[in-house]
Amino acid sequence: MTESIFDNHGRIINYARIAVTDRCNLRCFYCMPEEGIQYMPKKELLQFEELERLTKILTELGISKLRITGGEPFVRKDIMKFIESIHTLPHLKEIHITTNGTHTADIIPELKRLGIKSVNLSLDTLDAARFFEITRRDLFSTVYNTLEALIHHGIPTKINAVVMANKNIDDLIPLCELTKNTPVSVRFIEEMPFNGTGSHYEHLQWNHINILNYIKERFPTLSKLEDPRYSTSSNYKIPGYKGDIGIIAAYSRTFCGTCNRIRITPQGTLKTCLYDHGVFNLRDLMRNDATDDQIKGALKQSFSHRAKDGWEAEKNRETFFPATESMSTIGG
């Protein structure tokens, strides 16, 4: 048994999200500009051994749930080797993956063998033309095949759909309808400012309240489900449907009070809040010969200075205020 670790607001920290690369083969307009972002030189990214060591340290500190994200995790060549190497760590109970589904279908049996607990698949529309408009790549059928293969192999699957004014509002109802015969959780995410361009609405029109009202108008019998502990989504079900629906107030930040997660960026920066600008760099500590105990000490120290919520974290940013970086350098 490892001890549980808490932050200065009494919140348990037991979930880490590691973005294993900043590279991606799509150009979702809410995440990256069309020309892409300036990728970090490969030597600045966490190397395989560093990822492995860091994961072990985190689990020894009380992290029992890990999400592998990116950029697109499956464009990183050694990603399966990494999952293979960590999946039996004694304190690691759950590994989850967030992917765009373009390089995923063929390795699903392998993910199943490695005991991947769930996959979050990004899919903002069920319309191929709109998929192209949003991601700037013509890969809708590839991603849809991945969805079908995940379901076929019985891997619990959530669809992440970012809700975007003037882009995919017409897709909200078809995505809800998908839950009729498919045992999938469709989660609508408020659009956040992390698009790598610095541009954002002054006022977020499609916030969690408006999303819910819009869905309720079409499905008046929508019923509220009990939300799992630490859930960032408010969860609902259309009676008789196989799947369910979640709404994530990612911009409104209504769930910070139970936030149990930390993030590690591709270059090893620790973020104790999605909206902070990074607390310190774990890669540098490792490359400067810090011992495991020293790294654990630095992590504990940062947990004792955590912002109370995403508004405070954003306000405390010394540079790059407000938050504007690309989500592919954070991991979502």
Ligand code: SAM
């Ligand atoms: N490439 C993978 C994918 O797309 O699933 C993993 C990384 S992606 C950055 C993780 C999640 O962040 C995706 O579900 C994506 O939809 C979401 N995301 C990216 N930019 C966002 C934004 N500006 N607002 C809200 N969610 C965003």
Ligand code: SF4
């Ligand atoms: Fe790539 Fe994911 Fe960002 Fe889309 S959301 S550009 S798939 S990292």
